[in-house]
Amino acid sequence: MRILTVLTYYRPHTSGLTIYAERIAKAFVARGHQVTVLTSQFEKDLPLREMMDGIEVIRSPVLFRLNKGVIMPWIGLQATIEALKHDVILLHLPQFDAAGISLRGRLFKKPTIIAYHSDLILPPGAFNRFVNFVVDTANRLTATFAHRISAYTEDIAEHSPYLSSYPKKVRVITPPVELPEAALAVIGAFRFRHNPERKRVIGMATRFASEKGVEVLLDALPKVLEKHPNIKVLYAGQHEGVWGEQEYFARLIPRIRELEAAGKWKFLGVLPLTDMPAFFANLDVICVPSLNSTETFGFVQVEAMMNGVPSVASNLPGVRQPVKMTGMGEVIPIGSSDALARALIRILDQP
Template identity: 35%
Template sequence: MKILIVLTYYTPYMSGVTEFARMLAEDLAHRHEVTVLTTQHDVALPVEETLNGVRVVRAPVFARMHKGVLSWKFITWFRQLAKQHDVVNLHMPMLESGVLAMLVPRRKLVVNYQCDMAVVGGLLDRLAVNVTRISCWLATRRARDVGVLTHDYASSSAWLSGIRDKQHEVLAPMKAMPWSEVQAPTDDVFRFGFVGRFVVEKGLPVLLDAFAQVHAQHGDRVRLVLVGDTHNIAGGGIMDAIHGSIAALGDAVEVRGRVSEQELQAFYADLDVLVLPSVNRYEAFGMVQLEAMLSGARVIASNLPGVRTIVQNTGNGEVVPIGDAVALAGAMQRLMASQGVLSRAGVREQALRAYPLRRFFDLQEAMLLNSARDAQAR
């Protein structure tokens, strides 16, 4: 099969949507001919290249709007590529999704609805978000099939109401994290961690407030390690806004920024608890939760639709109220007190029981190929 995957940002940009599409594309490339159409969000990137068996085509950008970019060639190249492929897979949110959906026959159109958009800025941001919301709504109505991360998230979305009959829960891809029985550090420091872009929706101010409360009681026995892109983030980052809170905690907080895959694996192996304190619907699943669990770390997650399901389905941690630093600090204290109740191997085993490694890939490929076979039959 020839599969066209379309999204605004692709690797080396880092986000949940990007990683979702990258892991899917690279897995499918072992069995199918896969092309990714994206934008040239960084002019230093080549217009076309092959990455891990995937043909990547990047359309030049002429303007930026909120988290999105504008590119005429993105639309014209899409029209050409869509004709050459058996199935077209749009990954949203994407500003152009409604227009693109009209340029491809419904029978071979599959969309992955990653998350609702939240308004976090001023008038221009509100305009961009609302235009994108409507565009995505149109694409989901036209698509033959719609992949959602969880039914929990989809059922809470006003933008997905009325199309439950064509929704497929596909979850998110999992990395086969390396495992060793001897992983955790031998010192007495309890390590909390965060992985993600330093943006408003990730709730870093809430995490820093909660950690300050825990640190006030435990001092050098606790540490917080922050991993992820700190600057040059689509839509803007918050590193400057939280710098003072980080500095006030001194050596108790370490900011590592963006790290390599090997460094990320080492980070997880040292971690006791991953905290995902997200505060709005841009966070719909949280793949990092499963990465941490597969390395033996427990998780504290916000009580957001979709996000909460990983802890709920595995039992590996706690779910806390959204944006509540006091409640988060309490959960951090409880997981410190219950250290050792469940081994790291036990955490990994419970995660794999609820989320087998190949489950996402099998569900997603089945959805894509069903659409492609139907298109060919016609």
């Protein structure tokens, strides 16, 4: 079977969505299918075509960037050519261009499936409200033409205004989570590099973005430090130069620099996937204080739990499910730094 996968960002970009798309594409290839990924050339030095792990990656040139999105003038033509050559179309939403591609799926009689990852909620402002409206309209047109829509959990399928509008098309498919086991020597080497003091560790693994709730953790830390002064935050993920988040970073970074100077916070940057098992194994708790429905699951929770690490997660549809399903951690009210502090203290109180 020839499968055309379309999404805005693919490798080497790192996010939960791109990791999910990559895992699915590799799994199809391993089963003998032919997979093509049509995506954006979000950095000009990326090749327009290349083979990655047996997957053909086609990148459409970007005319300009629109907040966290991109405008690709040639993607319609490229999608037409590729749709005609493939048997199935898989669209990862949200993405602005998906409506036209799903229409091509209907016109060309190609089964078209949506993998719905999250809503798009941009920072406040008239222009961003317009962009949100356009993308939401495009997503709904995409659903009209698509044959099936996949959702991570029943929880998000029931509570998402988007997914709940198409109950006959939605199928719940638990997302794939893969994490190799780290050798003890590798775990120890990671600790020696990043936590030689052997402090108790609170982890975050995500882009530095306003919807991720970094300030909720910052507001909770003073109370946690009162009870557990020997703690440290290890933050894995892109923290500088995140598209559309410069003001947010500038507002929070002075507080973080103070914590860094006191040895209470360390940015690790974007870790290779091969280093993530050692990262999780060095945590006492992982923190997922997300603020809105741009987060609908939180793969890092499951990956941490696979290493015996509990999670403190926001009470958002989907995000709360790993804790509820496993009992490993606590669910807190959205945006409550007091509740986050209490939950972290309770977990850190345990030996």
